[in-house]
Amino acid sequence: MIQMKDISKTYENGTIALERVNVEIGKGEFVFIVGASGAGKSTFIRLLFREVLPSSGELIVNGHDVVNMDNSEVPYLRRGLGVVFQDYRLLPDKTVAENVAFAMQVIEAPRRRMQHSVNAVLDIVGLRDKYKNFPSQLSGGEQQRVAIARAIVNNPALVIADEPTGNLDPETSWEIMDIFKRINASGTTIVMATHDKHIVDTMRKRVIAIEGGKIVRDEAQGVYGYEN
Amino acid sequence: MKISTLEYVIREVFFSLRRNSWMAVASVSTVAVSLFILGMFMILVMNMNRMAESLESQVEISVYLKDEVSESSIEDIRGMLESMQGIDKVTFVDKAEAMSRFEERLGEQKFLLEAIGDTNPLPNSFEVKVKHPDMVKAAADEIAKIKGVESAKYGQDVVQHMFDITRLIRIFGFALMILLGGATLFIISNTIRLTVFARRKEIAIMKYVGATDWFIRWPFLLEGIVLGCFGGVFAAFALRLAYGIVTNKIYETLAFFPLIPMFPFIGYVGIGIMICGMAIGAIGSTISLKRFLKA
Numbered sequence: 001m002i003q004m005k006d007i008s009k010t011y012e013n014g015t016i017a018l019e020r021v022n023v024e025i026g027k028g029e030f031v032f033i034v035g036a037s038g039a040g041k042s043t044f045i046r047l048l049f050r051e052v053l054p055s056s057g058e059l060i061v062n063g064h065d066v067v068n069m070d071n072s073e074v075p076y077l078r079r080g081l082g083v084v085f086q087d088y089r090l091l092p093d094k095t096v097a098e099n100v101a102f103a104m105q106v107i108e109a110p111r112r113r114m115q116h117s118v119n120a121v122l123d124i125v126g127l128r129d130k131y132k133n134f135p136s137q138l139s140g141g142e143q144q145r146v147a148i149a150r151a152i153v154n155n156p157a158l159v160i161a162d163e164p165t166g167n168l169d170p171e172t173s174w175e176i177m178d179i180f181k182r183i184n185a186s187g188t189t190i191v192m193a194t195h196d197k198h199i200v201d202t203m204r205k206r207v208i209a210i211e212g213g214k215i216v217r218d219e220a221q222g223v224y225g226y227e228n
Numbered sequence: 229m230k231i232s233t234l235e236y237v238i239r240e241v242f243f244s245l246r247r248n249s250w251m252a253v254a255s256v257s258t259v260a261v262s263l264f265i266l267g268m269f270m271i272l273v274m275n276m277n278r279m280a281e282s283l284e285s286q287v288e289i290s291v292y293l294k295d296e297v298s299e300s301s302i303e304d305i306r307g308m309l310e311s312m313q314g315i316d317k318v319t320f321v322d323k324a325e326a327m328s329r330f331e332e333r334l335g336e337q338k339f340l341l342e343a344i345g346d347t348n349p350l351p352n353s354f355e356v357k358v359k360h361p362d363m364v365k366a367a368a369d370e371i372a373k374i375k376g377v378e379s380a381k382y383g384q385d386v387v388q389h390m391f392d393i394t395r396l397i398r399i400f401g402f403a404l405m406i407l408l409g410g411a412t413l414f415i416i417s418n419t420i421r422l423t424v425f426a427r428r429k430e431i432a433i434m435k436y437v438g439a440t441d442w443f444i445r446w447p448f449l450l451e452g453i454v455l456g457c458f459g460g461v462f463a464a465f466a467l468r469l470a471y472g473i474v475t476n477k478i479y480e481t482l483a484f485f486p487l488i489p490m491f492p493f494i495g496y497v498g499i500g501i502m503i504c505g506m507a508i509g510a511i512g513s514t515i516s517l518k519r520f521l522k523a
């Protein structure tokens with residue numbers, strides 16, 4: 001699903017965010033990216049959907065050569081991915097259902113499938129009964145569920161999340177993780193950057209630890225490994 | 229483009245215009261005013277061109293012959309004139325004809341001629357039309373050298389003036405066109421920039437979920453085109469009214485002024501102005517979006 005070879009990223013101001021990173025992530029894996037603040041987790045995540053370009057190295061995501069890709073191909077890379085952020089990024093003047101449908105609309109998905117798909121993903125995240133609500137009428141956890149529903153409505157092979165539980169209390173975080181577990185169980189690959197020790201230590205999934213832009217640890221059933 | 233996408237685009241444009249309605253009104257009016265002035269200049273330049281053309285076509289050389297020239301020599305001179313390069317038409321005007329034209333021009337003051345009695349002081353002459361006004365001077369100089377020709381005259385000053393004025397107006401109009409075009413472009417692109425800014429979150433999300441640049445671009449492009457088109461329509465109607473008033477005023481005093489008739493001329497101008505508006509709108513929104521769609 002993801003092949004990173006010797007990937008380095010230096011930002012325009014000279015900050016080296018990643019240095020010679022080699023990672024391979026297979027289909028259906030569930031991977032946590034951990035590390036201290038400023039280690040390079042978000043940069044790692046953003047490379048995957050080509051929000052930033054690597055300075056050097058090779059990167060294949062879901063069959064797309066991210067490095068040698070024409071700008072016009074980026075939308076097609078992203079249609080195979082779902083992205084979830086810490087701050088949800090919902091459209092405030094659209095309802096729950098509209099926010100989710102929006103992701104289908106803008107890639108010109110057939111309209112007859114829309115209703116069905118939106119209902120299906122709202123069922124998965126448990127928000128079917130609030131489909132008419134606006135984001136301002138939802139709790140943080142509920143807003144994040146909407147964001148997840150939007151991320152998976154186009155059936156991506158890979159879901160990428162950057163600290164999706166960063167703004168949520170422990171209990172709500174677990175509800176969100178349950179949803180990710182279910183999505184993963186249906187065969188979707190999940191890559192998640194997180195600061196949540198308790199979640200990582202409890203789930204015992206693959207853990208990739210980054211320090212100062214380098215991978216320092218990569219364990220199949222790892223633990224968080226830092227004191228929060 | 230899919231029907232559902234078309235629907236989406238139209239809905240987005242409608243909502244956006246309604247949301248920024250005062251801004252839309254402001255930009256439509258500015259576009260209309262700019263295009264109106266632009267159109268006025270187009271009309272002025274075209275009319276000046278036409279006037280210059282009609283003057284040019286009237287440029288002719290009067291070739292006055294000496295009195296002693298015999299009839300056969302007159303025929304010789306005619307032959308020489310006709311065989312010269314760049315000559316369009318040669319007409320002979322004899323003394324009698326010249327006198328009756330003169331009388332006609334005097335009109336009420338015809339009695340003045342009584343003083344000269346039965347004598348006719350006017351010479352025989354040829355009226356020579358040249359194919360192109362640039363040739364007038366050379367041809368007149370050449371003709372003056374022909375034996376039996378007293379003089380060859382033409383209204384050089386008038387023509388030259390007309391040319392100079394037309395050229396000046398053309399240059400001025402062109403500069404103005406660029407200036408006003410630039411201003412219109414600026415206004416439309418600023419309006420679209422506001423819309424883009426108001427929707428930057430939406431655009432970011434569209435990009436995350438894989439919308440193509442064209443899908444993102446269409447609503448803004450169409451919005452720009454709509455603004456430009458409305459501005460153009462208003463300008464076209466205003467031009468039609470203004471040209472009607474101006475032509476009426478001119479015809480009241482100068483019945484034979486060679487103005488371009490209102491129809492279908494003003495229709496072409498209107499369509500041109502509308503296309504101008506739409507093009508400017510499209511370019512304006514493309515400019516505003518350029519930075520947003522990159523990266």
Ligand SMILES: Nc1ncnc2c1ncn2[C@@H]1O[C@H](COP(=O)(O)OP(=O)(O)OP(=O)(O)O)[C@@H](O)[C@H]1O
Pocket residue numbers: 011012013015016017035036037038039040041042043044
């Ligand atoms: N756009 C940018 N321009 C310049 N430097 C950047 C940019 N984004 C991140 N950096 C720098 O790159 C390094 C890695 O940042 P990154 O956001 O990947 O860290 P992170 O591990 O996600 O941190 P956090 O846990 O705080 O989110 C940091 O030193 C950061 O300051």
Ligand SMILES: [Mg+2]
Pocket residue numbers: 041042043162
């Ligand atoms: Mg981060």
